[in-house]
Amino acid sequence: MTRQDDPRLESRPQIEPTGCAFMCGCWYANKFNNAAMDPQSVMRWYDHLTAFESDVMTVRCFIRDWRKLLVALGVDCEHVRHEPKGYQCEFDEFEILQWERPRPETSGVWRHFTAGDGLSHCTYDPLGESNTVAQGDVVQKVVFRRIL
Numbered sequence: 001m002t003r004q005d006d007p008r009l010e011s012r013p014q015i016e017p018t019g020c021a022f023m024c025g026c027w028y029a030n031k032f033n034n035a036a037m038d039p040q041s042v043m044r045w046y047d048h049l050t051a052f053e054s055d056v057m058t059v060r061c062f063i064r065d066w067r068k069l070l071v072a073l074g075v076d077c078e079h080v081r082h083e084p085k086g087y088q089c090e091f092d093e094f095e096i097l098q099w100e101r102p103r104p105e106t107s108g109v110w111r112h113f114t115a116g117d118g119l120s121h122c123t124y125d126p127l128g129e130s131n132t133v134a135q136g137d138v139v140q141k142v143v144f145r146r147i148l
Contacts, residue, residue, distance in 0.1 A: 001030070001037050004126040008039035012046050019061040021113040022046065022069070023126035024096045028115065029073040032146065045073060066096075066142050076147040085138040089118035095143050097122065101136030116141065 002009070004019045015022070026042055029035040049057045049072055056068040063069050067080040079093075089095050095116040100109040112132035115124035120138045 001027070002039050002042050003128055005128075006039055009042060012043050014060050015042070015046060019046075020126040021063050021096065022049075022057060022061045024113050024115045024124065025063075025069050025073045025075070027124045027126070028070065028075050028094065028096075031115075033074050035074055048072070067144070070144060075144075077144040078147055080142065080144040083141050083143045085120060085140055087141060087143065088120075089116075089143060093118065093143050093145050095120070095141045097138045098140045098142070099130075099132045099136045100139045101132045110136065112136070 002023075004023045005016050009015045022045075023042070026035075026037055026045060030037040035041070046061075049069070050059045054064075056065050056072055057063055067077060070077050070080065083095075095118060097114050097116040097120060099112045099114065103110050110132045112127070112130050114122040114126065114130075114133060116138075117123045120141065122133050125133055
C-alpha cells in the first residue's frame with residue numbers, strides 16, 4: 001500500500017506534504033473496491049482530480065468537496081458531512097479523522113488526516129506513524145455512508 005511519502009510519488013510533489021486527506025480517499029477506494037493503491041494509480045487519480053475536477057481537489061490536495069472526491073475514486077457514498085471529534089459513527093458510517101498538534105515555532109498547528117474505525121481511532125495513516133497522530137488529537141471528522 002502506497003504512503004504519501006513514497007519516493008515514487010516525487011513527480012507529484014504536492015502529495016507528500018499535503019496529500020493525507022486525498023490518500024485516505026484512495027485507501028477507502030482500495031478497502032471497498034479493491035482499487036489499486038500503487039504509486040502509478042495514486043498519480044493517475046491525482047492527475048485526474050486536479051486536471052479536470054478542480055471543484056473536487058486543488059493541486060495542493062485541498063479537498064473542496066469530500067463527496068465528489070470519494071465518488072471520483074469509486075466510493076459510492078451519501079450523507080457526507082463534518083462531525084465533531086466526539087461523534088461516534090453508526091454501524092453503517094465511516095470516518096476520515098482530522099488531527100492537530102501544536103506547532104510552537106509558528107504558534108500554529110500541524111494538521112493531518114487518517115482513516116478511522118468509527119470511534120476516532122486511526123486505522124490507516126498515510127504517513128505510517130505520523131507525529132501528529134502520536135502527539136496530537138482528533139479535532140473533527142468527515143463522516144459518510146456507503147451506498148451498497
